[in-house]
Amino acid sequence: MFDDLRDLYQEVILDHGKSPRNFRRPEDATCLAHGNNPVCGDTLVVYITQDDSGKITDAAFQGQGCAISVASASMMTDIVKGKTVEKANRLFEGFHNMCTRDDFNVAELADCDEDAIDRLVMLSGVKEFPIRVKCATLAWHTMQAAVNGDQETSTE
Amino acid sequence: MNKSSSVVEIAAGDNSTSAFDVEKIRADFPILSQKIYDGKPLVYLDNGASAQKPRQVIDAMSDLYETRYSNVHRGVHWTSQQSTNAYEAGRQKAGAFLNAASDNEIIFTSGATEAINLVAASWGRANLKAGDEVILTHMEHHSNIVPWQLLRQEKDIVIKVVPIDDDGNFLFDEFEKLLTDKTKMVAVTHVSNALGTIVPVADVIKAAHAKGALVLLDGCQAVPHQSVDVQALGADFYVFSGHKLYGPTGIGILWGREDILNAMPPYQGGGEMIASVTFEKTTFQKAPHRFEAGTPAIAEVVGLGAAIDYVNAIGLDNIAAHEHDVLQYATERLQAMDGVTIIGNAREKAAIVSFVLEDIHPHDVGTFIDRAGVAVRVGHHCAQPVMDRFGVAATARASFGLYNTRAEVDTLVDALEETRKFFS
Numbered sequence: 111m112f113d114d115l116r117d118l119y120q121e122v123i124l125d126h127g128k129s130p131r132n133f134r135r136p137e138d139a140t141c142l143a144h145g146n147n148p149v150c151g152d153t154l155v156v157y158i159t160q161d162d163s164g165k166i167t168d169a170a171f172q173g174q175g176c177a178i179s180v181a182s183a184s185m186m187t188d189i190v191k192g193k194t195v196e197k198a199n200r201l202f203e204g205f206h207n208m209c210t211r212d213d214f215n216v217a218e219l220a221d222c223d224e225d226a227i228d229r230l231v232m233l234s235g236v237k238e239f240p241i242r243v244k245c246a247t248l249a250w251h252t253m254q255a256a257v258n259g260d261q262e263t264s265t266e
Numbered sequence: 267m268n269k270s271s272s273v274v275e276i277a278a279g280d281n282s283t284s285a286f287d288v289e290k291i292r293a294d295f296p297i298l299s300q301k302i303y304d305g306k307p308l309v310y311l312d313n314g315a316s317a318q319k320p321r322q323v324i325d326a327m328s329d330l331y332e333t334r335y336s337n338v339h340r341g342v343h344w345t346s347q348q349s350t351n352a353y354e355a356g357r358q359k360a361g362a363f364l365n366a367a368s369d370n371e372i373i374f375t376s377g378a379t380e381a382i383n384l385v386a387a388s389w390g391r392a393n394l395k396a397g398d399e400v401i402l403t404h405m406e407h408h409s410n411i412v413p414w415q416l417l418r419q420e421k422d423i424v425i426k427v428v429p430i431d432d433d434g435n436f437l438f439d440e441f442e443k444l445l446t447d448k449t450k451m452v453a454v455t456h457v458s459n460a461l462g463t464i465v466p467v468a469d470v471i472k473a474a475h476a477k478g479a480l481v482l483l484d485g486c487q488a489v490p491h492q493s494v495d496v497q498a499l500g501a502d503f504y505v506f507s508g509h510k511l512y513g514p515t516g517i518g519i520l521w522g523r524e525d526i527l528n529a530m531p532p533y534q535g536g537g538e539m540i541a542s543v544t545f546e547k548t549t550f551q552k553a554p555h556r557f558e559a560g561t562p563a564i565a566e567v568v569g570l571g572a573a574i575d576y577v578n579a580i581g582l583d584n585i586a587a588h589e590h591d592v593l594q595y596a597t598e599r600l601q602a603m604d605g606v607t608i609i610g611n612a613r614e615k616a617a618i619v620s621f622v623l624e625d626i627h628p629h630d631v632g633t634f635i636d637r638a639g640v641a642v643r644v645g646h647h648c649a650q651p652v653m654d655r656f657g658v659a660a661t662a663r664a665s666f667g668l669y670n671t672r673a674e675v676d677t678l679v680d681a682l683e684e685t686r687k688f689f690s
């Protein structure tokens with residue numbers, strides 16, 4: 111019955127949804143932001159720790175949401191760790207395009223880390239479920255808000 | 267009203283539909299014969315958000331546009347007279363539907379939201395001062411919270427909230443404790459959209475009036491499921507939206523007692539609501555026209571009138587009995603499932619069942635059962651405070667209408683079982 115949902119709800123995503131990585135509140139976070147999706151009531155807090163050069167040394171989150179939004183937050187925090195803010199923003203931009211543009215080509219992200227791209231491609235199955243794109247991008251929007259110094263963000 | 271026994275006797279109506287024939291009713295709703303996702307019948311269980319439209323409503327609106335449409339109250343020509351007659355007939359139908367004392371008490375708005383905003387802005391601004399109290403309940407829709415908060419920013423009024431118990435029952439004793447001499451307005455939902463709780467509004471009105479407060483009832487989720495008599499209730503304001511009553515969007519009703527309405531200042535200014543205008547001084551019409559500035563939603567009023575005729579022909583008591591049977595069946599089947607918790611088990615309930623599945627977020631539930639053709643609402647249902655009260659961010663909600671069946675409940679439950687398997 112749910113064959114077409116398997117592309118979105120892959121094993122890896124279900125696993126991240128059930129046992130999210132980096133689900134904690136780091137004491138030494140240098141910035142944080144609250145994200146919420148007013149349509150669904152999903153809420154999360156993203157914590158980012160940056161070193162003096164601005165590199166992201168730690169990323170974590172807490173909150174609640176559907177399997178897609180929790181898996182996305184879990185993967186996002188894994189992915190941005192060790193990256194510069196510019197690189198993180200670049201990956202978000204790529205991911206956003208993946209989820210919304212029909213003519214997207216992964217080659218556009220040739221300069222990015224492959225492992226990150228593989229994970230994002232997996233999540234980009236939401237493209238077939240437009241209403242769920244916000245679930246997949248909420249954590250990324252919130253990460254961006256945190257590093258930009260905005261305390262609140264919303265997908266509306 | 268809603269009997270809690272499991273045997274439901276369907277009363278014979280005094281009209282052509284002598285017994286409730288759900289298949290005959292379903293045939294009136296073109297959308298229900300649709301198949302989606304490669305041949306699955308559409309199982310529409312999101313009536314609380316908006317109901318589907320019967321052919322009779324769709325036809326009434328096209329017929330107006332095709333044969334006699336024009337602006338109302340303005341032209342000397344034939345079409346304007348015809349449209350005005352059709353529009354005012356809609357007002358009479360709405361008046362009779364609520365048993366208003368006069369059709370002048372029926373104000374057309376864009377929906378319940380605008381109706382509540384109208385009362386808060388017009389009656390509220392004119393009658394409330396700093397320290398005056400407005401009482402709401404913990405289960406209000408955002409549209410009966412935010413207009414009062416906007417007024418609070420301006421007038422420094424106090425908003426008090428009647429608590430509910432763990433089953434979602436309205437706590438009458440607590441309500442009585444909140445009532446004081448400063449209480450000027452009690453604005454409560456007649457039926458909760460998130461929980462299905464039926465509030466004992468007749469008692470609420472008596473207690474509020476004893477303290478000199480007015481009562482506004484949000485009837486959005488009540489009017490599709492039970493007959494309402496505003497005079498018997500003794501209410502002061504009653505609001506609902508047409509689209510939840512099988513009518514079109516963009517049209518709603520504000521009913522108010524005529525003496526109260528005629529003492530209220532206008533809400534918006536424009537054409538239609540004035541008696542005379544000069545640059546020095548403008549005088550206003552009485553209700554209802556005072557509150558209907560500008561060209562109204564003419565075809566929508568006609569559509570709403572057709573929807574009222576439609577439910578009247580079937581009989582609201584017959585509808586209530588049928589829906590109660592479906593609700594009871596759905597409740598039993600969901601309770602029998604592992605890992606399902608029903609949120610809202612009030613003693614008196616309308617045909618709404620909100621629930622959560624253990625370890626599966628409602629959005630995921632909604633996406634999965636959608637593939638089985640089942641439409642339910644997932645989220646906070648524009649009632650965040652009630653979600654907070656139950657410690658959940660969201661629920662899945664099946665809300666039944668007159669065309670839903672036990673077989674559709676089975677489809678829902680099967681789809682939920684499949685979803686659980688997928689996630690386990």
Ligand SMILES: Cc1ncc(COP(=O)(O)O)c(C=O)c1O
Pocket residue numbers: 314315376377378379380407409410455457458459484486487507648
């Ligand atoms: C109880 C209740 N009140 C108010 C509303 C608002 O209705 P509308 O959006 O049609 O103005 C709704 C609709 O969801 C409702 O269920």
